[in-house]
Amino acid sequence: MASEVSPRRAGYYDVQVTTLQDVADEAQVSRAVASRALSGDPSARISRETRRRILEAADRLGYRPNQLARGLRTARANAVALVVPSVTNAVFAELVAGVESAAATAESAVLLAQLGANADLQSLVGEGRVDGLILQRDEVLPDDALLRLLDIRQPVVLFNSTLTGHVGSVILPDEAAARLATEHLVQLGHRRIGFIGGPSIHDAARRRQDGFLAAAEAADLELSAGQCIPGGWEAAAGASGFATLHASVSGLTGIVVASVNAALGAMTTALRLGLRVPEDLSIISVHDTWSAEFSFPGLTVVRMPMRNAGRAAAQMLMERLGGAELRDIVVAHPMPHIALRGSTGPAPE
Amino acid sequence: MASEVSPRRAGYYDVQVTTLQDVADEAQVSRAVASRALSGDPSARISRETRRRILEAADRLGYRPNQLARGLRTARANAVALVVPSVTNAVFAELVAGVESAAATAESAVLLAQLGANADLQSLVGEGRVDGLILQRDEVLPDDALLRLLDIRQPVVLFNSTLTGHVGSVILPDEAAARLATEHLVQLGHRRIGFIGGPSIHDAARRRQDGFLAAAEAADLELSAGQCIPGGWEAAAGASGFATLHASVSGLTGIVVASVNAALGAMTTALRLGLRVPEDLSIISVHDTWSAEFSFPGLTVVRMPMRNAGRAAAQMLMERLGGAELRDIVVAHPMPHIALRGSTGPAPE
DNA sequence: TTGAAAGCGCTAACAG
DNA sequence: CTGTTAGCGCTTTCAA
Numbered sequence: 001m002a003s004e005v006s007p008r009r010a011g012y013y014d015v016q017v018t019t020l021q022d023v024a025d026e027a028q029v030s031r032a033v034a035s036r037a038l039s040g041d042p043s044a045r046i047s048r049e050t051r052r053r054i055l056e057a058a059d060r061l062g063y064r065p066n067q068l069a070r071g072l073r074t075a076r077a078n079a080v081a082l083v084v085p086s087v088t089n090a091v092f093a094e095l096v097a098g099v100e101s102a103a104a105t106a107e108s109a110v111l112l113a114q115l116g117a118n119a120d121l122q123s124l125v126g127e128g129r130v131d132g133l134i135l136q137r138d139e140v141l142p143d144d145a146l147l148r149l150l151d152i153r154q155p156v157v158l159f160n161s162t163l164t165g166h167v168g169s170v171i172l173p174d175e176a177a178a179r180l181a182t183e184h185l186v187q188l189g190h191r192r193i194g195f196i197g198g199p200s201i202h203d204a205a206r207r208r209q210d211g212f213l214a215a216a217e218a219a220d221l222e223l224s225a226g227q228c229i230p231g232g233w234e235a236a237a238g239a240s241g242f243a244t245l246h247a248s249v250s251g252l253t254g255i256v257v258a259s260v261n262a263a264l265g266a267m268t269t270a271l272r273l274g275l276r277v278p279e280d281l282s283i284i285s286v287h288d289t290w291s292a293e294f295s296f297p298g299l300t301v302v303r304m305p306m307r308n309a310g311r312a313a314a315q316m317l318m319e320r321l322g323g324a325e326l327r328d329i330v331v332a333h334p335m336p337h338i339a340l341r342g343s344t345g346p347a348p349e
Numbered sequence: 350m351a352s353e354v355s356p357r358r359a360g361y362y363d364v365q366v367t368t369l370q371d372v373a374d375e376a377q378v379s380r381a382v383a384s385r386a387l388s389g390d391p392s393a394r395i396s397r398e399t400r401r402r403i404l405e406a407a408d409r410l411g412y413r414p415n416q417l418a419r420g421l422r423t424a425r426a427n428a429v430a431l432v433v434p435s436v437t438n439a440v441f442a443e444l445v446a447g448v449e450s451a452a453a454t455a456e457s458a459v460l461l462a463q464l465g466a467n468a469d470l471q472s473l474v475g476e477g478r479v480d481g482l483i484l485q486r487d488e489v490l491p492d493d494a495l496l497r498l499l500d501i502r503q504p505v506v507l508f509n510s511t512l513t514g515h516v517g518s519v520i521l522p523d524e525a526a527a528r529l530a531t532e533h534l535v536q537l538g539h540r541r542i543g544f545i546g547g548p549s550i551h552d553a554a555r556r557r558q559d560g561f562l563a564a565a566e567a568a569d570l571e572l573s574a575g576q577c578i579p580g581g582w583e584a585a586a587g588a589s590g591f592a593t594l595h596a597s598v599s600g601l602t603g604i605v606v607a608s609v610n611a612a613l614g615a616m617t618t619a620l621r622l623g624l625r626v627p628e629d630l631s632i633i634s635v636h637d638t639w640s641a642e643f644s645f646p647g648l649t650v651v652r653m654p655m656r657n658a659g660r661a662a663a664q665m666l667m668e669r670l671g672g673a674e675l676r677d678i679v680v681a682h683p684m685p686h687i688a689l690r691g692s693t694g695p696a697p698e
Numbered sequence: 699t700t701g702a703a704a705g706c707g708c709t710a711a712c713a714g
Numbered sequence: 715c716t717g718t719t720a721g722c723g724c725t726t727t728c729a730a
Contacts, residue, residue, distance in 0.1 A: 017475075017502065019723060030701045035725055045699060064475040068426065069723030071417040072706050079478070087461055088442040096436065096463070109478070112436055112461035114445070126366075126413040128707090129428075129458070129478075153366065235643040264643050271645040291640050294584040294613050296620040368707060379717045384709055394715055418707030421722050477723090 018061045026057035034058075038065070067109075071128065079109040080317055081130045083121070084159075085138035087112050090289040091233075091260060091306075092136075095159070098310025099134060106318040115141075125154050131321050134313045137161050139199040139232055155320045157313045160204045168326030170313040174204050174286070177302045177336035178211025181256045181284045184300070184338055186219040189347035190254035190282060193221060196241035196266055198258040200230040208258045208286060224249060231262055238262025242269040253347045254282040260292050260301055267299065267343060278345030288339055297342030305331050367410045375406035383407075387414070416458075420477065428458040429666055430479045432470070433508075434487035436461050439638040440582075440609060440655075441485075444508070447659025448483060455667040464490075474503050480670050483662045486510050488548040488581055504669045506662045509553045517675030519662040523553050523635070526651045526685035527560025530605045530633045533649070533687055535568040538696035539603035539631060542570060545590035545615055547607040549579040557607045557635060573598060580611055587611025591618040602696045603631040609641050609650055616648065616692060627694030637688055646691030654680050 024034040029050060036044040037054040046054075057063075071077045082099050084092050096112065103110045108131070113124055115138050125133055132155040137146055147165050150156050158169040185193050195212045198205025209228065216223055226248040231241035238257055242265070245255065257263035263285030267277055275281045277297055284300045285292070292299035309331040320326050373383040378399060385393040386403040395403075406412075420426045431448050433441050445461065452459045457480070462473055464487050474482055481504040486495055496514055499505050507518040534542050544561045547554025558577065565572055575597040580590035587606055591614070594601065606612035612634030616626055624630045626646055633649045634641070641648035658680040669675050 017477075017723095020725095021723080031723090032702080032725080033700055036700095039725085047699060050699080064471060066421070066723050067476040067478055068417045068420040069477070069706090070725075072415070072421050072708090072722090073724045073726085075706075077417065086442070087436050087445065088439045090437045090439065093435070093437040100463075100465075109473075114449075122413060124458075127416040128366075128418070129416055235639055239643065261639075264640070268643045268645045268647075290584055290610075291613070294588065294617045296617045296645065298617075366707095369709095370707080380707090381709075381718080382716055385716095388709085396715060399715080415707050418722090419709075421706090421724090422708045422710085424722070 018063045022061055023054065023058045023063045026061060027053040029054060077129055077131050078107065079111055079130045081111045081113050081124055081133040083113045083115050083133055084136040085115050087114050090291055091287050094306040095310040098307040099314040102311040102314035121149055121152055125152055132317045134159055134317060142201060155317060155326060157317050159313055162203055162328060167328060169328045170309050171330045172304050172309055173330060173332040173336055174207035175211040177286045177304060178208035178256060179215040180336050180338065181286060181302045182212050182215035184284055184344060185254040185282055188282065188344060191221060192252050194245045194249060194252045194255040195228040196231040196238060196245060196255060196257045196262060197229065199232045205258055212256055231258065233259045233262060235261050235265030238265030239269040242266035246273060257283065257285040260285045260287040260289050263299055264291060264295055277343050280348060282344040284344050300341045300344040301339050302336045303339050304336055305334050308333055367412045371410055372403065372407045372412045375410060376402040378403060426478055426480050427456065428460055428479045430460045430462050430473055430482040432462045432464050432482055433485045434464050436463050439640055440636050443655040444659040447656040448663045451660040451663035470498055470501055474501055481505065481666045483508055483666060491550060504666060504675060506666050508662055511552055511677060516677060518677045519658050520679045521653050521658055522679060522681040522685055523556035524560040526635045526653060527557035527605060528564040529685050529687065530635060530651045531561050531564035533633055533693060534603040534631055537631065537693060540570060541601050543594045543598060543601045543604040544577040545580040545587060545594060545604060545606045545611060546578065548581045554607055561605055580607065582608045582611060584610045584614030587614030588618040591615035595622060606632065606634040609634045609636040609638050612648055613640060613644055626692050629697060631693040633693050649690045649693040650688050651685045652688050653685055654683050657682055
C-alpha cells in the first residue's frame with residue numbers, strides 16, 4: 001500500500017526528500033488538504049479520519065517541510081538572528097538560552113551570528129533568511145554607524161542599548177547592578193573604591209558608571225580624578241584599566257569593574273603586581289560566567305537576568321512579527337543580586 | 350527613467366523587497382538575462398553594455414537575491430551549519446573564524462547552532478536551511494546515538510572525532526599535543542606527573558591519553574594506579590578530576606590536563622587546596638583561550654591549529670557539495686606548540 | 699470537507 | 715546575445 005517516495009528528475013535537482021506531495025499521495029488526498037492537516041490550524045475543517053491518515057503518512061515517510069519553499073510562499077523565514085560581537089563570549093550563554101527558548105515557543109529557528117568587522121546585516125537579513133534580529137552592539141561601532149546598519153526592512157531588537165532614532169530595546173538594570181556592586185564594597189568598609197567602566201561609546205557602560213557614581217555619592221566617598229575610568233568589556237581592557245588605575249590613584253582597596261571578563265583581566269593584573277585579593281584589594285563585577293566561578297579567587301559578581309532578557313527580546317520580536325509594535329523595555333526580573341565568592345572581603349585595617 | 354519598485358499585492362505577501370524582476374525592468378532586460386549577469390558566471394555570454402546596465406540597476410535599487418527562492422530553485426541553501434556542544438565555549442573562537450573564512454570564499458553562510466539535549470539535526474538540516482554541517486560531538490552522546498543522528502541526507506564533517514561507519518572527519522594532532530605537553534613537564538624535571546583526560550567517550554580524549562602515556566613511557570616515568578584518569582572538557586570536570594587525583598595519588602609535581610577549561614578548573618582547585626602553582630605543582634593543558642592567558646598564574650598550554658582545522662572542515666564540506674568525496678584528514682599545521690605562561694616551572698627539589 | 703489552480707523569486711534548458 | 719518557459723515545494727484563495 002505504501003507508495004514509493006517519488007523520484008525527482010535528475011539534473012540540478014537531485015536532492016531527494018519527502019515532499020508534501022509524497023505525503024498527499026500516500027494519504028490519498030490533495031496537497032492542499034495535506035498542508036492544512038499538517039499546519040495544525042484547528043480552524044481548518046478536515047475530517048478526523050483524513051487528518052489521521054495524513055499525519056500517519058507524514059510520520060511514516062519522515063516528512064519535514066521545506067522551510068525554503070514555505071518561507072518563499074509565506075514571506076516568512078521562521079527564523080530570527082541573534083547577532084553578538086563574539087559568540088564565544090561566555091557572557092552570552094544564558095542570553096542564547098533565553099532567546100532560543102522563546103523562539104522555540106514560536107516555532108522559530110535561531111541563527112547565531114557575529115557582528116564582525118565587515119558588519120553587514122544586509123547579507124544576513126536582506127536575503128530572506130531571517131524575519132528579524134536581536135542585536136548586541138559591539139565596542140567600536142558609533143551611534144550613527146549603528147543607526148545606518150539598522151536601516152533595514154526587518155525589525156531589530158537591540159540588546160542592552162538604547163539608541164535615539166530606534167525603538168525596540170531590551171535593557172538590563174545596569175544602574176542598579178553597579179550600585180549594588182559598589183554598595184557591597186562600601187558595606188565591607190571600603191572607602192577608596194575605583195571603577196573600571198565599559199567602552200564609553202556604550203550606553204550600558206554609562207548606566208553602570210552612573211550606578212557607581214550614585215552609590216559613591218550616597219556613601220559619601222570622595223573620588224579623586226582618574227578613579228573612575230572608561231575601559232571595555234574584555235579582559236585586555238580590564239587589565240590595562242587596572243594598570244592605569246593602580247598607577248594613577250593610590251590607596252584603593254576596592255574596585256568595581258563594569259563587566260566580568262574585564263574584571264578577570266583586572267584581577268590578574270592586580271595579582272601579578274603582587275597585590276593580594278581580597279586582602280589588599282577587593283574586586284567585584286557585573287555578569288556571571290563559569291570563568292568567574294572557577295577563577296582564583298572566585299570572582300564576586302552581580303548576576304543579571306540575562307536569560308529573561310533574552311527571552312523578552314525574542315518574545316518582543318515574535319510579537320512584532322505578529323503585528324505588534326516594538327517598545328523599549330527593562331528586564332529587571334530577577335533583580336540583580338550578588339554571587340558572593342572570594343574576590344571581595346573587608347577593607348584592610 | 351528609473352522605474353518604480355513594483356508594489357506587491359497586498360495580503361499575505363506584503364514584505365516589499367526589490368526583486369530580480371525589478372532589476373530586469375529597470376535595466377530593460379528579461380529576468381533570465383539579469384539573473385545571468387548577476388550570477389557572475391563568466392561563461393554567460395552577455396554584452397558588456399547590457400551587463401553594465403544590469404549591474405547598475407541592481408546597485409541603484411539595492412537588490413539582494415532572495416536566498417529562499419534561490420535555494421528552492423537550485424536545491425542549495427548556500428549555507429552550512431557549525432554545530433558545537435556550546436557556542437559560548439571560547440575554545441571554539443578560532444574554529445568559528447576558520448569555518449567562516451572558508452565558507453565566505455565559497456559564498457556560503459555559516460549558521461551556528463548548539464547540540465542541545467534535544468539533539469535533533471533533522472530540524473536543522475532536514476528542512477532545507479543548510480546544505481551540510483560540521484559537527485563537534487558533545488560529552489554525552491555515545492557512538493551509536495551519534496551515528497543515528499548522522500543518518501541524514503546532507504554531508505556531515507565531524508570535527509575532531511572519527512567514527513566507525515562514518516567517513517569525513519577533521520582530526521587534530523591530539524596525540525602529539527599531549528605528548529608535547531608531557532615532555533615539557535619532563536624537561537622541567539618532573540617525574541611524578543598526573544593526567545586528567547577528556548570524557549572517555551570521546552576519541553580525541555583517547556588520543557590525548559595515548560600521547561600522555563607514550564611520553565610517560567618514553568621518559569620512563571612510573572605511573573601508579575589512578576594517576577591517569579578520565580575527566581571531561583569543562584571546568585567542573587577538571588576541578589573534580591584534580592580533587593580525585595590529589596586524594597588518591599601523593600607526590601605529584603605536575604599534571605597534564607586534556608583541555609584548557611578543565612585545566613582552569615583543576616588549577617583553581619589546586620590553589621584552593623593551598624598548593625602553589627607552579628612552585629608545588631605545574632599544570633599544562635591543550636588548547637588556548639583568552640582565559641588561559643588571563644588566569645593567574647597564566648596557564649601554559651599547547652596551542653592547536655584550530656583555525657586551520659576549521660578552515661579544512663569547511664573546505665572539505667564545500668568540496669563535497671561540489672561533488673568530491675569526504676575523507677578523514679588530520680590538520681597538523683601549524684604543529685602543536687607550547688604557549689609558555691606561568692603555570693609550569695621546574696619540579697620542586 | 700476537499701481539490702484545482704495560482705504564484706512566491708529564482709535559475710536553467712532551450713529556442714530564437 | 716537574449717527571451718520564453720517551466721517549475722523547485724509550499725500555502726491560500728476559490729470553487730465544487
